[in-house]
Amino acid sequence: MGRHASADFSMGPAGVESGAQTKRGRRPTIWETLTNERNFRWTLVVPLLVLLVIFAFYPLFYSMYFSFHDWGMQGSPVFSGLRNYRQLVHDTTFWVAFGRTIEVLVICITIELLLGLGVALLWNREFKGQNIVRGLALLPLLVAPLTLSLLWYFLLDFNFGAVNQLLGAMGFDKVYWWAPNKALFTICFITIWQWFPFSAFVLLAGLKSLPKDVFEAARVDGGSSFYTFRRLTLPMLSPLIMIIIVLRAMWLIRLMDPLFGTTRGAVNTELLDWIVYRTGFVMFDIGYGSAMAVVSWAATMVLCLIMFRQLMNSMRAGR
């Protein structure tokens, strides 16, 4: 496909070719070599690749190197073989954080999808002021997660927080939202609050692009609205639901800012990346921290690869 297109391209009297004719008999300059038909596409990609090698792949291999060493940022790294990994296997704190991250993933994505679907169905019509309403609902997505979590920490404060004051005014007991058994769910709540508009808008765009005639046919045939929803709307939305799940999972695995803004990893809220951060930058155990980072990277890659395959399948089925 690509090769075919480029063959078509060279047929046109492109600037490079006519330039080569007038300057015949001279070796092409570096610029001409870079922009000729064969090389140009690669010239365009090279800056990106260089950047990724320096900033993404080099650190990855550097992390792997450190994970086989002991180092506390002083002196030089000492080779320690698999010791860090052996320690990691038996480290309950790490695996508890791992499980907790999965828990957050499942809770947040499920509720975001349900809320998002509800809102998308609600706003899937023309109404007065729809642009203003949608614009306002979009806002949380554009505000820094850190700022929002600081804000929620304030709102959920036991004594002065607005939420507890409202609860008190309505005759309920005040709730200590940051208690060890609640803090994780409170963080989930903040995340869901910020991100359900994302699902809502992606699904809304999906609903708007559905073919109308199919739904009219279903109505003529007397299908109830719930039946139409379950048998027509939901299957047609499934590729988008997959996209939301994949993207949100990618972002949620690295959930970090709400922890900084609220509990700072205390009371049972340490997640995967937080533990890596704490080991590397608070305890300065670079070797062990790198081993954790590598394991968490590998887990993320496996998860993403599986989900990407699912995504591709459902997109193909949707066509």
Add this chain to the structure above:
Amino acid sequence: MIKRVLFWLVTTVVLLFVLFPLAWVYLTAFKSNADIFDPRLIRFVVFKPTLDNFRNLFSQYPFWQNLLNSLIVSIGSTIITMLVAFPAAYSFARWNTGGGDLLFLTISTRMFPPAVAAIPHFIVFKTLGLLDTHWGLMLLYVFLNVSFATFLLYGFFDQVPKELEQAAMIDGYSRTEVFRKIVFPLIKPGLAVTSVFCLIWAWNEFFFAFLFTRNVARPVNVLISSFWGGLQVQYGLMAAGAAITILPALLIVGFMQRYIIRGLTFGAVKG
């Protein structure tokens, strides 16, 4: 009729749920400390507005400087990101360079947990003297944004039919002319959305800013987070700072709502 009332009732509830905390920031920013910690419900909205928080923020803290740092770093990183991502995305979309694997490789770097990169980056930056500099933070944000920017732009380029370019070339246009007169006008909205996303992400980023800056290049987010912690939390200052940093988001929503929604769906939905 009942249906319409119900619709607006639910819509109002949704909007209240979304906007209540943001409205709270602006209310708190204009409150005195006594009003912030007043447990009476009426003090939610009825209070004597004061500018003290803003005054303190600007006079006692390097708020201007940090705001400027945020601005420099987010604009600079967005420009570099676009300069790198734009040609690459065009190449991926136009010639399918690398047969899809290269594009996947690009996106996969976005899946790296930041902590994987943070430790080695910190060590390298320390050796190169890039810690706590604008350039250092800019480069980090380019790395964080470039793969996603490429992916987004790829989606937009992909919607420009190749036949259009080929026809123009046969008509005798040079490659630069084809690009300037045909591709560029079609890609403009995509370019705008992608830059806005890069700007917002760089503006909002916290973790790397927190780790890699101290004073010189500290962005405003890190300053705001410093009002939390220790023995007391300075809610008034925090709210005033947040109120100012939220402004760009408010402006962008006002101007670009439609395009942002298009960007969010990554060209997965036509329309």
